[in-house]
Amino acid sequence: MSVTSLLENYSEFRHFHPVDDVPHNPYKWAMSIDLDACSGCNACSVACYAENNLPVVGREGFAHGQAMHWMRIERYWDEDGREFPDQGAQFLPMMCQQCEAAPCETVCPVGATNHTPDGINSQIYNRCIGSRYCSANCPYKVRYFNWYDYPTTDNVWPAEMNQQLNPDVTVRGKGVMEKCTFCIQRVTVAKNNAKNEGRLIHDGDVQTACQQACPTSAISFGNLVDPESKVYKQWKAQQVELDKDAQIKDKEEGGSELRGYRIFEELRPYPSVMYLERVRESAV
Amino acid sequence: MHRFLRLSVLLMGLFAAVGSYAADAPQSEPMTEDDLGPAIEQPIEFPHVRHAKDMQINCMYCHTYARRSAVAGIPPLQKCIGCHNWIDSVKDKPRIKTLFEYWEAKKAIPWKKVHDLPDFVRFNHERHIKRFYFQLNRPVQEVCGYCHGDVKEMTVARRQKLLSMGWCVACHQKDHPVTAEGGTPIGNQAYWYGMRKPLIDVSGIIKAKGPNDCSVCHK
Amino acid sequence: MNSGSIKQLKKPLAIRLGEQTVLAKSLVMAEHPFDRRDFLKVLGWGGAAVALSGCGNGSVEDGKETVVSYVETNDYMIPSISVYFNSTCTQCDAGCSITGRIREGRVLKLEGNPDSTINRGKTCGLGQAGVQHHYNPDRVREPLLRTGDSGEAITWEKAYALIAEKMKDVSGEEIAFLSGGVSGHLKVLLGNYLDSFRSKNHFVYEAIAPAVMRAANKKSYGVEMPRFNISKAKVVLSFGADFLGAWVSPVHFSQQYAQFRKGDEDGQRGVLVQIESKMTLTGANADRWLVVRPGTEGILALGIINALGAAGLRLSGDVAGAVKGYDKARVSKDTGVSAEQIDKIVALLKARTPSLVLAGSAAEGYAHGSQNAAAINLLNQVLGNVGKTVEAAEVVPFPQMAPTTGNTAALKKLNDGLAAGKYKVLFSYAANPVFTAPGAMKFKDNLAKAGFKVVFAHYLDETALQADLVLPLDSALEDWGTQVPEYLATCAQINIQQPLMEKLHANTDGKGTRGMGDILLTLLKQRRAEEYKGFADYYAYLRGALLKNKVALGGHKVDDDTFWNETLSKGIIKLEGHVSALSSRSGTAGLSLPSPAAIDAQYPLQLIPSVNASLRDGRHTNQPWLQESPDPLTTIVWDSWVEIHPRKAAELGIEEGDIVEVTGKNGSVKVQAYLFPGIHPDAISIPLGRGHEALGRYAKGYGVNPFQILDAVFDKETGELALHETRVKVSKTGSRVIVVKDEGPVGGRQMGKKIAARLPSDKVKLSEEI
Amino acid sequence: MSKRHLLALFSNFDEAEAVVQELRAVNLKGFDADKDMIVKSPIEHPEVEEFVGDKPVYVQWFTLVGALTGGLLAFTLISASQGNFFAQLKGGKPIVPFPPNFVLTYEMFILGGVYISVLGFLICAGLPARRSPLYSAKVSEDQIGILVQADESASSSLKSIFTKHQALEIQEEAGK
Amino acid sequence: MNDIREDIAWAKINKDVLKSLENPRKLFWVILLIAIAAVGVAVGCEVYQYTVGLGVANFSNPHVWGLYIATFIFWIGMSHSGTLLSAILHLMHADWRKPIYRFAEAMTTFSLMTAGLFVAVHLGRVWQIYYALPYPNGRQVWPNFQSPLLWDAMAIFTYLSSSILFLYVGMIPDLAICRDNMNPGWRRKLYTVLALGWEGTDRQWRNFRVTYLTIACFLIPLAVSVHSIVASDFAMSQQPGWHITSFPPYFVAGALYSGCAAIITLFIILRYVFKFEEYMTLPILKKIVRLTFAIAMVWTYLNLIEYAAVWYGHDQASKDVLIQKMVGPYAPFWWTMNICGSVVPFIMFFKRFQTHIPVLFAVSLLLNLGMWLERWMIVAPTFSHGYYPWTWDHDQWPSLVQWGIVFGSFGWFTLLFMVFCKVFPSVSMYEVKEMVYHRSQATKKLEATGKLAASGKGAH
Numbered sequence A: 001m002s003v004t005s006l007l008e009n010y011s012e013f014r015h016f017h018p019v020d021d022v023p024h025n026p027y028k029w030a031m032s033i034d035l036d037a038c039s040g041c042n043a044c045s046v047a048c049y050a051e052n053n054l055p056v057v058g059r060e061g062f063a064h065g066q067a068m069h070w071m072r073i074e075r076y077w078d079e080d081g082r083e084f085p086d087q088g089a090q091f092l093p094m095m096c097q098q099c100e101a102a103p104c105e106t107v108c109p110v111g112a113t114n115h116t117p118d119g120i121n122s123q124i125y126n127r128c129i130g131s132r133y134c135s136a137n138c139p140y141k142v143r144y145f146n147w148y149d150y151p152t153t154d155n156v157w158p159a160e161m162n163q164q165l166n167p168d169v170t171v172r173g174k175g176v177m178e179k180c181t182f183c184i185q186r187v188t189v190a191k192n193n194a195k196n197e198g199r200l201i202h203d204g205d206v207q208t209a210c211q212q213a214c215p216t217s218a219i220s221f222g223n224l225v226d227p228e229s230k231v232y233k234q235w236k237a238q239q240v241e242l243d244k245d246a247q248i249k250d251k252e253e254g255g256s257e258l259r260g261y262r263i264f265e266e267l268r269p270y271p272s273v274m275y276l277e278r279v280r281e282s283a284v
Numbered sequence B: 001m002h003r004f005l006r007l008s009v010l011l012m013g014l015f016a017a018v019g020s021y022a023a024d025a026p027q028s029e030p031m032t033e034d035d036l037g038p039a040i041e042q043p044i045e046f047p048h049v050r051h052a053k054d055m056q057i058n059c060m061y062c063h064t065y066a067r068r069s070a071v072a073g074i075p076p077l078q079k080c081i082g083c084h085n086w087i088d089s090v091k092d093k094p095r096i097k098t099l100f101e102y103w104e105a106k107k108a109i110p111w112k113k114v115h116d117l118p119d120f121v122r123f124n125h126e127r128h129i130k131r132f133y134f135q136l137n138r139p140v141q142e143v144c145g146y147c148h149g150d151v152k153e154m155t156v157a158r159r160q161k162l163l164s165m166g167w168c169v170a171c172h173q174k175d176h177p178v179t180a181e182g183g184t185p186i187g188n189q190a191y192w193y194g195m196r197k198p199l200i201d202v203s204g205i206i207k208a209k210g211p212n213d214c215s216v217c218h219k
Numbered sequence C: 001m002n003s004g005s006i007k008q009l010k011k012p013l014a015i016r017l018g019e020q021t022v023l024a025k026s027l028v029m030a031e032h033p034f035d036r037r038d039f040l041k042v043l044g045w046g047g048a049a050v051a052l053s054g055c056g057n058g059s060v061e062d063g064k065e066t067v068v069s070y071v072e073t074n075d076y077m078i079p080s081i082s083v084y085f086n087s088t089c090t091q092c093d094a095g096c097s098i099t100g101r102i103r104e105g106r107v108l109k110l111e112g113n114p115d116s117t118i119n120r121g122k123t124c125g126l127g128q129a130g131v132q133h134h135y136n137p138d139r140v141r142e143p144l145l146r147t148g149d150s151g152e153a154i155t156w157e158k159a160y161a162l163i164a165e166k167m168k169d170v171s172g173e174e175i176a177f178l179s180g181g182v183s184g185h186l187k188v189l190l191g192n193y194l195d196s197f198r199s200k201n202h203f204v205y206e207a208i209a210p211a212v213m214r215a216a217n218k219k220s221y222g223v224e225m226p227r228f229n230i231s232k233a234k235v236v237l238s239f240g241a242d243f244l245g246a247w248v249s250p251v252h253f254s255q256q257y258a259q260f261r262k263g264d265e266d267g268q269r270g271v272l273v274q275i276e277s278k279m280t281l282t283g284a285n286a287d288r289w290l291v292v293r294p295g296t297e298g299i300l301a302l303g304i305i306n307a308l309g310a311a312g313l314r315l316s317g318d319v320a321g322a323v324k325g326y327d328k329a330r331v332s333k334d335t336g337v338s339a340e341q342i343d344k345i346v347a348l349l350k351a352r353t354p355s356l357v358l359a360g361s362a363a364e365g366y367a368h369g370s371q372n373a374a375a376i377n378l379l380n381q382v383l384g385n386v387g388k389t390v391e392a393a394e395v396v397p398f399p400q401m402a403p404t405t406g407n408t409a410a411l412k413k414l415n416d417g418l419a420a421g422k423y424k425v426l427f428s429y430a431a432n433p434v435f436t437a438p439g440a441m442k443f444k445d446n447l448a449k450a451g452f453k454v455v456f457a458h459y460l461d462e463t464a465l466q467a468d469l470v471l472p473l474d475s476a477l478e479d480w481g482t483q484v485p486e487y488l489a490t491c492a493q494i495n496i497q498q499p500l501m502e503k504l505h506a507n508t509d510g511k512g513t514r515g516m517g518d519i520l521l522t523l524l525k526q527r528r529a530e531e532y533k534g535f536a537d538y539y540a541y542l543r544g545a546l547l548k549n550k551v552a553l554g555g556h557k558v559d560d561d562t563f564w565n566e567t568l569s570k571g572i573i574k575l576e577g578h579v580s581a582l583s584s585r586s587g588t589a590g591l592s593l594p595s596p597a598a599i600d601a602q603y604p605l606q607l608i609p610s611v612n613a614s615l616r617d618g619r620h621t622n623q624p625w626l627q628e629s630p631d632p633l634t635t636i637v638w639d640s641w642v643e644i645h646p647r648k649a650a651e652l653g654i655e656e657g658d659i660v661e662v663t664g665k666n667g668s669v670k671v672q673a674y675l676f677p678g679i680h681p682d683a684i685s686i687p688l689g690r691g692h693e694a695l696g697r698y699a700k701g702y703g704v705n706p707f708q709i710l711d712a713v714f715d716k717e718t719g720e721l722a723l724h725e726t727r728v729k730v731s732k733t734g735s736r737v738i739v740v741k742d743e744g745p746v747g748g749r750q751m752g753k754k755i756a757a758r759l760p761s762d763k764v765k766l767s768e769e770i
Numbered sequence D: 001m002s003k004r005h006l007l008a009l010f011s012n013f014d015e016a017e018a019v020v021q022e023l024r025a026v027n028l029k030g031f032d033a034d035k036d037m038i039v040k041s042p043i044e045h046p047e048v049e050e051f052v053g054d055k056p057v058y059v060q061w062f063t064l065v066g067a068l069t070g071g072l073l074a075f076t077l078i079s080a081s082q083g084n085f086f087a088q089l090k091g092g093k094p095i096v097p098f099p100p101n102f103v104l105t106y107e108m109f110i111l112g113g114v115y116i117s118v119l120g121f122l123i124c125a126g127l128p129a130r131r132s133p134l135y136s137a138k139v140s141e142d143q144i145g146i147l148v149q150a151d152e153s154a155s156s157s158l159k160s161i162f163t164k165h166q167a168l169e170i171q172e173e174a175g176k
Numbered sequence E: 001m002n003d004i005r006e007d008i009a010w011a012k013i014n015k016d017v018l019k020s021l022e023n024p025r026k027l028f029w030v031i032l033l034i035a036i037a038a039v040g041v042a043v044g045c046e047v048y049q050y051t052v053g054l055g056v057a058n059f060s061n062p063h064v065w066g067l068y069i070a071t072f073i074f075w076i077g078m079s080h081s082g083t084l085l086s087a088i089l090h091l092m093h094a095d096w097r098k099p100i101y102r103f104a105e106a107m108t109t110f111s112l113m114t115a116g117l118f119v120a121v122h123l124g125r126v127w128q129i130y131y132a133l134p135y136p137n138g139r140q141v142w143p144n145f146q147s148p149l150l151w152d153a154m155a156i157f158t159y160l161s162s163s164i165l166f167l168y169v170g171m172i173p174d175l176a177i178c179r180d181n182m183n184p185g186w187r188r189k190l191y192t193v194l195a196l197g198w199e200g201t202d203r204q205w206r207n208f209r210v211t212y213l214t215i216a217c218f219l220i221p222l223a224v225s226v227h228s229i230v231a232s233d234f235a236m237s238q239q240p241g242w243h244i245t246s247f248p249p250y251f252v253a254g255a256l257y258s259g260c261a262a263i264i265t266l267f268i269i270l271r272y273v274f275k276f277e278e279y280m281t282l283p284i285l286k287k288i289v290r291l292t293f294a295i296a297m298v299w300t301y302l303n304l305i306e307y308a309a310v311w312y313g314h315d316q317a318s319k320d321v322l323i324q325k326m327v328g329p330y331a332p333f334w335w336t337m338n339i340c341g342s343v344v345p346f347i348m349f350f351k352r353f354q355t356h357i358p359v360l361f362a363v364s365l366l367l368n369l370g371m372w373l374e375r376w377m378i379v380a381p382t383f384s385h386g387y388y389p390w391t392w393d394h395d396q397w398p399s400l401v402q403w404g405i406v407f408g409s410f411g412w413f414t415l416l417f418m419v420f421c422k423v424f425p426s427v428s429m430y431e432v433k434e435m436v437y438h439r440s441q442a443t444k445k446l447e448a449t450g451k452l453a454a455s456g457k458g459a460h
Helices: A002-008 A043-051 A058-063 A103-107 A184-196 A209-213 A230-237 B002-027 B048-054 B077-084 B094-104 B125-135 B140-148 B165-172 C012-029 C130-134 C156-166 C184-196 C211-221 C250-262 C297-310 C317-323 C328-335 C339-351 C369-382 C409-419 C443-447 C516-527 C538-548 C560-570 C624-628 C646-652 D013-025 D046-052 D059-082 D098-124 D152-164 E010-019 E026-052 E067-078 E080-091 E101-122 E126-132 E148-181 E186-195 E202-235 E247-273 E282-312 E316-327 E331-349 E357-384 E400-423 E429-449
Strands: A029-034 A072-076 A090-094 A113-115 A121-123 A219-223 A273-276 A278-280 B110-112 B206-208 C066-068 C083-088 C097-103 C106-112 C144-147 C150-153 C175-179 C202-204 C235-239 C271-276 C288-291 C355-359 C425-429 C452-457 C469-472 C481-483 C492-497 C572-575 C605-610 C641-644 C658-664 C667-675 C683-687 C726-736 C758-760 D003-010 D037-040 D144-151 D169-172
Touching: A002 D059, A029 A230, A043 A072, A043 A209, A043 C106, A043 C624, A058 C624, A103 A113, A184 B125, A209 A219, A209 C106, A219 A230, A230 A273, B077 B094, B125 B140, C083 C560, C106 C130, C130 C624, C144 C156, C156 C469, C156 C516, C175 C184, C175 C409, C184 C202, C184 C481, C184 C516, C184 C538, C202 C409, C211 C369, C235 C297, C235 C339, C235 C369, C271 C297, C271 C339, C288 C339, C297 C317, C297 C328, C297 C339, C297 C369, C317 C369, C328 C339, C355 C369, C409 C443, C481 C538, C492 C560, C516 C538, C538 C560, C560 C572, C641 C646, C641 C658, C646 C667, C646 C726, D003 D013, D003 D152, D013 D037, D013 D046, D013 D144, D013 D152, D037 D046, D037 E202, D046 E202, D059 D098, D059 E202, D098 E148, D098 E202, D144 D152, D152 D169, E010 E148, E010 E429, E026 E400, E067 E080, E067 E101, E067 E202, E067 E247, E067 E357, E067 E400, E080 E101, E080 E148, E080 E202, E080 E247, E101 E126, E101 E148, E101 E247, E101 E400, E126 E148, E148 E186, E148 E202, E148 E429, E202 E247, E247 E282, E247 E357, E282 E316, E282 E331, E282 E357, E316 E331, E316 E357, E331 E357
Parallel strands: A029 A273, A278 C758, C083 C492, C175 C202, C175 C425, C235 C271, C235 C355, C271 C288, C425 C452, C452 C469, C605 C683, C641 C667
Antiparallel strands: A029 A219, A072 A090, A113 A121, B110 C066, C083 C097, C097 C106, C144 C150, C144 C469, C481 C492, C492 C572, C605 C726, C641 C683, C658 C667, C658 C726, D003 D144, D003 D169, D037 D144
């Protein structure tokens, strides 16, 4: 009885997270990306295409802004008006930030996107009716909509290429929103194995496709509530916390020695991806 | 005046009834528990009744992948032959003859899927077998029967359960014991799914619901 | 459910596969050598793809799909659980070891093999796209014979017979075998085949190989390919070496780069200074990117040496002599790099040791490329880096398997031979010269003069279209092989290439694809039947050959099967290689750098054909992931572009998206303009790899091919094609397009938002980070 | 004792009012002005209610009940469904968040109010109704009709009242 | 400039209005055919879009909404006029509403029906639209009640059904008139059924009055809530240019504004087509025009205050969006919108034009254009200039498919409205009777007290 259930669990249902003591137990998946290591080589992006059955939209589709790259590498130039970019460019891998207070989740009329108990912003493709409200409300614009029926569109997956598709990931038809899932299929498998062995997932048991490919190991992925995990340590060392909306170092005079920040923290979506600022040599 | 008041009370009652029905409907059992799927023609009319009932062969003897993989699997032809090579008494039966024809041609048998969930559903046999067979020590035919019905009474298997989402969910929201006497706890049950407290009943048995998070079953 | 996907990729993989997988099979293998491929059979477990049903609710549909189970199987082949096999990536020559994820007999994804010293579990985008090479719908599936203008599918038997017939009375002089870089047993077989005709005409051609550098290194250090320890260096001064993008072994260097940045040992972050005329991916990651007038890299190197001397570094007499006259004023004038900047670099090089100076293809693509490389290497020597950050690499102790590295000088030789009509039979493997040869060489016309042209091809590329006989090859994921990478990271190794799945285009009715090794073996049997009759196929040959050297390969304690299966499961044979010492003499001999040429009034701009990390020389352009993977610097996809510096563009009145005509002495191309700040204003750049007229549906008709308009200028010393030596002019055609790219109209500016943030290095303490 | 219907038509409200006043005052057997008299008019004329006599309207009770149940239903339904098995975390908000539920409660409050009001209107106004035995299309045009039912015996007195006030037309139900 | 004659015969009212239900003129068929053709275009576009995918509408990934949502809001806004005229003015006893409220209510209903279609047109998987409905189902899942879209759906459903009920209840006496005057045939049967046996008895009128008043009372907060909920689709989001506190009142004002403008348009058309000059008189038009002008000023104020608040506030992202609206690719539309919405209404300021039909017709169309652009300018610029600069796109010019469906929606509305006008009386007969009756009563009273000369004519 749902009314009974409501009454029984009322206090739980009125709980807020992530302000709660332990936001997710025992898992909260998070990332940290070292922009100083990222070389912008695009390997992560291609790996994501391979892992997650992303369609190739072709020249026309790309021209219309309909590309489906869950992971996109952005390249920024300095804006100080130099004639040559003699400090190089800055690369930023951008994918779904798996916000704790995700603006996309509340607005979906059918609840196709929810927060899982382990802190991933899940996208249930079959539930999606394509209102695209989530994308409209995403500050990072990392949600991608299937404008066409790519699986049946010519040359996206001709018969042979069909065989490459990952059976653990649904092939999305037209009219469905999709986005980076932190390779939830890999997490699920790792969880299954861990359960079989009567333990929790250890750090390193699960790697996302982008992390696995990244030649400079700029991407770390792991469990934020596991004190043994690299991600936990990195977040802690950088004093980045899930429910903060600014970095202490930004408030200090002259900056500090910390590099961690999250994009658009001030909007308070509490993203789960921490970026480490790129470093520029001051001697040259 | 009283007439209208009576009418109002009646209306309110009606609304309350409709409301609580609607609110509770998702928690109730689906309407048809037994939904017999279509009869399916298989290349060989496999007699489950002979194997599972008469011979008392464990389901997982043939469907051996069930306890370690997401799919239960059809046994390789090799396995059928492995036994039937030694059972001379039935060798001239037409079904067995067909079986050997496939074997000799080294051709796989094109079985038809009987319990065919949509592609976007992730159902893991292993987890369910682990939970109910190994952990709770339920009999194997009962455990498989939760979803597959009473296969041991069938010749060609036929879908007996609804296998709709609501049907799955109805079971996931039941409180199942976490351990049974003699059963071994699987994993570190340090956490509970879906914002629900574990339930400890009078006899001290801890009970928990199935996971309720969409991405557990939807890929 | 790919149970254990990640767990198995870690350490237990080899053990698991070694003990259970392959060992279990080995019992049968002796009798049925083909069984190895049997269990890679595609299992029809439902549909190949999982689909979100287009309409409806996706209800339970019984009896529609078929489940095909194995006839026979091994215990470890469990439906819905992935198995992993190691093999070698052949997308480029770096020789990364890969682990293929296989489910129900289909290879789904390639990951890096963590045991490989080269890539240590990592891959690049190009490597990831390897599956698209395998599953490519445009692969050739049957031998094709030209009859007049059209082709006809024939059987392999017929094809072999035809070759035998054509080869019957040709002399070794009349045979030419063109190939890309080859190594391992394939090289051995190929050599033996040519040997059977006493032919020496093996032309090893790679369009964008670092051949000038090899020659320069040989001169400076005594070895062609030393090991560059980027991670140990505190300063890397790179003259156009795109080691993060497309240079030599990018995945390996990327890892080194990450360590170099973190300062793994002392927490001191390495500084990267990149000197080039057109920004490469590496340049974009540099702390200081210095734009230099095209071709003056050598002058700058000598100028730095001079300045180092002036700053107190002791220079030997000949070095001091060589750099005399390269004072800052002159160097600054010649190269466009300010004196102040040179001082900064000198100070940096002096303050932080060891450093590493790299000479890349951008510095070498000139008629004086060898000189430039020598000057840059000299800087390394002067700084005392040789032996520290430039080390001798280990060499695989099997010289017959050592890589035959490709170059462009070979193409010139072949082209000259073809022009002279010397060759009656031409074989071409892993090369596409019709596409990659400079237009000025007229290769296509010369090719027609060859009597009989056999092309071993995956796709009908431009060269295959000119062939008389096209023999379809297995993809790298279906074929057997061994490879020895040219650049060896920490130890000598032989890479094993093994099938990750059953052949996609099966050998039925004499059609289908075959492995290059198998083909060569068959051809060899036509010549030396006796010698090779013991080998049923290339697999047997390979197994035999490796087992013969079991002891040398480190398998002295185990029996043959165990050794073989372990080798397969590891995918790599690590060896004790021998190391030859680097020579320490400074290579000042013959060092003479020309002054920068005056600007040609007719063709004022230098054309830099840039090498894109994912498309390289264009052989992989038909892999749609690569086409759709944006160029890191411009974010352009599916098309070519010409990079022009905004200042130059303003002079010429060009805006982004203008279609401009780039005209050189040898033709012109029409291509969209992209204003790019990271290029010398006197240079323009067009990426290589696009502009195919054939190859397949994803490649044909996208972009332009700058190879077409290259002048046939060669390096004076090595005879290598000077890729950067073409001068062009640019004119507007009047038409415009919207450039198809990922970046928005604000062109990669952050608009005051904190998106990609950065800090100066004195504000961070990397040593305290995790 | 059979009752008979009479319908008289008048051209204006003043005369109709006079008739009604008279009918309420008259004491006829088998005729109760409160029950047996119906005034039909082409327009809504609040004065009619006054002179016809105190007849309360109950529609507003329906409205109240409808609106309250609507709101209540919405809130329970929504909260219960949010707290049912599919309790899913969304956007860092509680599973049963109040503001959105209040919005929907408000809408359902109105929906219930409007629906039940209309239902109440139909019930209270006796609609849909069968046509009364005597009806003239003139009533929907411009005349005021007064329909009475009374014992046969009273019909002549009624008629006389009507004629006295210049009834334009008097219709009489045919006797049985 | 004559107002309705107080001594007009009630029978004539019936006759005149019922005449509008007679067989239509040729012009009617011509317009109807054009409307059907427009609907045909939209259906064609929709079928194409349904089969191929939403890509044919030329959306891009950050720019996921376009004309569909803009036009959706436009039609929702349009619907507010009916409520304004019927409910608000009813409560205020403004009797001049009586000849015109019927078609205004019909407009409400039909524009809501049109708006509802856009929800479906806009969806990526419209065949799964039932996922968004709250009903107990076999999947045992409920929609997400936290989504403003669901509030929208709920509000629109409530509004639509309440409006239909309001329209219908208010029409029952007229349906009885139709029933009484129709020759036997399908129409008579229809009216007989719909009139529910209405006879105008005192009991019926008594309950009718209360019910009508009650629904009117409910409709006013409902109408306000509907458009503020539509506003909260935007205001509840986090996007720059949308996350603005003044959006709900701004939307409501905009809604009333566009509704009034549409009423002027339809007033003029109906007056001309059905020769309703005697009922839809110029003084009434003048009142609507003055009301429209007042609302235009309210809207202008809220519009300016929105800009001012954004400008004055510290949110750079919102400011950027505003600047981009002024000077970016959408600038022509944005400026047109502001001119149409805030400058053009000043024409109505001049007394001379307040009853000048051709001018007013043009003005009302311009106002509607302005209001339609307003919605587009709310939706589109935020997408092309959101928080994340990397995804700022070039203006996503809607494809012909989008234009076709938007165009067709006007045809659909016209079609519904024209059919309505031919089937149901578009002027409320009984209320006009009431109006002239009460006016004449008042005049009589004034005459009796001798105050007529002092107060001028008219008792309203």
